Amino acid sequence: MKTPKAESPTDRHTALVQSLGLAIAEGSLAPNSVVRLDELEAQHKVSRSVVREAARVLSSKGMLASRRRFGTVVQPEEAWNLYDPQVIRWRLASSRRLEQLQALNELRGAIEPQAARLAAERASWDAGSDLVSLAARLWAAGQRGAQEEFLLLDVEFHAAVLNASGNAMFAQFQSLVTEVLTGRTEHGLMPHLPHHEALQLHVDVASAIQRGEAGAAHAAMSRIVEQFAEEVGYIWSEHNQGESPDASPQHTTPQHTTEADGAPQLPPSASLSTTDS
Numbered sequence: 001m002k003t004p005k006a007e008s009p010t011d012r013h014t015a016l017v018q019s020l021g022l023a024i025a026e027g028s029l030a031p032n033s034v035v036r037l038d039e040l041e042a043q044h045k046v047s048r049s050v051v052r053e054a055a056r057v058l059s060s061k062g063m064l065a066s067r068r069r070f071g072t073v074v075q076p077e078e079a080w081n082l083y084d085p086q087v088i089r090w091r092l093a094s095s096r097r098l099e100q101l102q103a104l105n106e107l108r109g110a111i112e113p114q115a116a117r118l119a120a121e122r123a124s125w126d127a128g129s130d131l132v133s134l135a136a137r138l139w140a141a142g143q144r145g146a147q148e149e150f151l152l153l154d155v156e157f158h159a160a161v162l163n164a165s166g167n168a169m170f171a172q173f174q175s176l177v178t179e180v181l182t183g184r185t186e187h188g189l190m191p192h193l194p195h196h197e198a199l200q201l202h203v204d205v206a207s208a209i210q211r212g213e214a215g216a217a218h219a220a221m222s223r224i225v226e227q228f229a230e231e232v233g234y235i236w237s238e239h240n241q242g243e244s245p246d247a248s249p250q251h252t253t254p255q256h257t258t259e260a261d262g263a264p265q266l267p268p269s270a271s272l273s274t275t276d277s
Contacts, residue, residue, distance in 0.1 A: 025090035092183035116221035119164035128210030
């Protein structure tokens with residue numbers, strides 16, 4: 001029988017950062033409360049150096065601060081680095097998950113439609129064609145209910161649009177979008193089968209970018225962000241009423257103009273032969 005591997009200082013450090021970050025995001029470690037390092041050392045059975053390093057990491061994220069005569073103090077939310085991917089994950093894991101998703105999606109609504117508009121104006125024909133192919137693969141994964149594959153392709157699609165905008169600052173926004181899309185799935189706020197309109201809208205964005213239709217690309221991406229908020233709100237409501245979080249909102253939310261069920265409507269140059277079936 002193998003002896004269990006001893007936990008390394010790195011593992012203990014990571015676990016402590018995770019535990020404290022979640023506690024601060026949840027509010028169980030309240031703003032302006034004092035965190036005693038000696039108590040953390042005893043409570044988590046770690047060395048003082050591990051505690052100090054964990055406090056340093058959380059201080060770099062704005063969640064803790066050292067105050068003379070007080071010690072290490074929990075900071076209010078407005079002091080946190082809310083764009084830090086780890087802070088985003090902690091906030092999404094808290095009871096304020098819906099509020100966090102709404103705030104992040106509002107930020108997406110200010111950036112992603114404009115990125116799609118710029119991509120239509122700046123992206124090469126090959127980049128547009130790659131987006132169309134990616135949208136077709138996303139469609140196929142959604143139709144099959146392949147949720148893990150769908151998430152990976154959805155993250156790749158939105159990153160590709162941001163990159164195609166030609167704006168380096170927009171391109172760096174993809175890490176935040178990745179956390180939003182991943183958090184939605186991990187916390188059960190994604191329908192098992194994506195709404196038909198959502199699938200078609202991704203195709204519409206890609207097609208508009210390929211054709212250089214900036215207004216159409218902006219409008220389709222705006223609708224994707226809006227529908228995200230609608231679906232998350234609906235599934236959250238159903239979940240809190242004791243219903244399954246996998247319940248799809250497509251039968252109860254208002255229907256918008258979509259193409260007939262079946263293959264996505266692609267531009268003449270595109271073909272579904274590129275999709276995985």
